[in-house]
Amino acid sequence: MRDVTLGQYYPSDSILHRLDARVKFLGTLIYIVALFLVKGTLGYVFMTAVLLTLMVLTRVPFRIILGGLKPLTVILVVTVLFNLLLTPGDEIFRFGFISITVQGVQVAVRMAIRLMYLVLGSSLMTLTTTPNQLTDGMEKLFAPLSRIHVPVHEIAMMMSIALRFIPILMEETDKIRQAQIARGADFESGSFLRRLKAMIPLLVPLFVSAFRRANDLAMAMESRCYHGGDGRTQMKPLRYAARDYTAYAVLLVLLGISIFFRICGASLPGGKLI
Numbered sequence: 001m002r003d004v005t006l007g008q009y010y011p012s013d014s015i016l017h018r019l020d021a022r023v024k025f026l027g028t029l030i031y032i033v034a035l036f037l038v039k040g041t042l043g044y045v046f047m048t049a050v051l052l053t054l055m056v057l058t059r060v061p062f063r064i065i066l067g068g069l070k071p072l073t074v075i076l077v078v079t080v081l082f083n084l085l086l087t088p089g090d091e092i093f094r095f096g097f098i099s100i101t102v103q104g105v106q107v108a109v110r111m112a113i114r115l116m117y118l119v120l121g122s123s124l125m126t127l128t129t130t131p132n133q134l135t136d137g138m139e140k141l142f143a144p145l146s147r148i149h150v151p152v153h154e155i156a157m158m159m160s161i162a163l164r165f166i167p168i169l170m171e172e173t174d175k176i177r178q179a180q181i182a183r184g185a186d187f188e189s190g191s192f193l194r195r196l197k198a199m200i201p202l203l204v205p206l207f208v209s210a211f212r213r214a215n216d217l218a219m220a221m222e223s224r225c226y227h228g229g230d231g232r233t234q235m236k237p238l239r240y241a242a243r244d245y246t247a248y249a250v251l252l253v254l255l256g257i258s259i260f261f262r263i264c265g266a267s268l269p270g271g272k273l274i
Contacts, residue, residue, distance in 0.1 A: 008123075008167045009130050014059040016128045020244045021137025023251075028125045030251045034258035035117055043261035044113055050254065051117055060127050068123045069116060076115055084108040126163060135160040136238055161217070169210060176205050 011017075016024070031050070038047055055065055069076075089103030126134070138156035146152045177187070180201050187198050 008126060010058075010060045010064065010127045012059045012128070014057055014128065015243065016054070016058050016124070018243065019128075019247055020238055020240055021129050021133040022141050022238065023244045023247045024125050024129055025134070025137050025141060027247065027251050028122060030255050031121045032118060034254055035114055035121070037258040037262040039262050043258070044110075046257065046261060047117060051121060054121070054124055058124055058128055060124075065120060065123065065127070068119055072115070072119055076112060079115060080108045080112050083111050131160045131164045133238075134163070136234055136236075140238055165210075165213070168213070169206070172209050173202070173206055176202055176209075 019027075034050075035047055038044060055062065058065075084100060084104045084107075085098060087101055087104035087107050089101035091099055091101050092105075093100040129137075135156045138159065139153050142150070142152045142156070181187070185198060185201055187195060187202070189195075190198070
């Protein structure tokens with residue numbers, strides 16, 4: 001549970017930590033778009049180079065970043081198996097009713113890479129951005145929507161709180177699980193139904209703890225006279241610096257290169273491999 005990196009902040013003095021939160025939020029969106037735009041082996045090599053460069057620039061230990069993939073293992077295996085076994089095409093192996101095709105292998109590899117890179121790239125934003133910075137950045141970005149009565153501040157606050165609660169609830173789950181194991185609970189052995197029933201002593205206190213934390217947070221906000229975004233000021237207002245404009249230029253180049261690989265990737269050398 002402690003390997004969940006989404007929603008956690010790692011303090012450092014890297015160039016990505018010093019970037020404006022708006023740049024990192026838009027950069028994450030552009031990275032995700034680029035990841036699904038690229039096509040061909042060279043396109044994925046390019047995205048690998050981009051991701052490795054970002055990981056180095058964050059100055060966050062690789063073991064912490066890569067640790068975020070552990071909770072993804074089950075989803076990753078299921079996704080790969082479904083695409084590997086259910087994609088029709090040129091058959092390369094058959095065992096009974098199980099058939100593996102060339103197209104299935106290609107799709108499985110492509111989906112696995114995209115899924116892993118998606119999680120790693122998204123976690124870099126929260127590892128380098130505090131919840132307060134993220135809330136302020138989202139509020140600034142979507143401020144024009146407030147003119148049509150969209151509660152921008154409230155939406156940004158809810159998303160920030162949700163991200164912050166992810167590692168807290170994961171840590172709470174781990175504590176409850178260890179406490180139940182010390183009391184004799186068994187979460188590993190037995191049939192599927194037995195293991196499912198064994199989760200009840202874990203889920204019930206987890207839900208109680210989550211509701212208690214939500215209630216405490218609501219009372220704390222109310223006691224501090226929180227009433228939404230109208231008239232609220234920021235202790236540290238967001239202001240663009242030269243490095244932020246440089247980052248925007250780099251992001252536009254990244255988007256342009258990804259579009260190039262999307263259009264021409266299949267015709268490049270090695271482009272037909274994936």
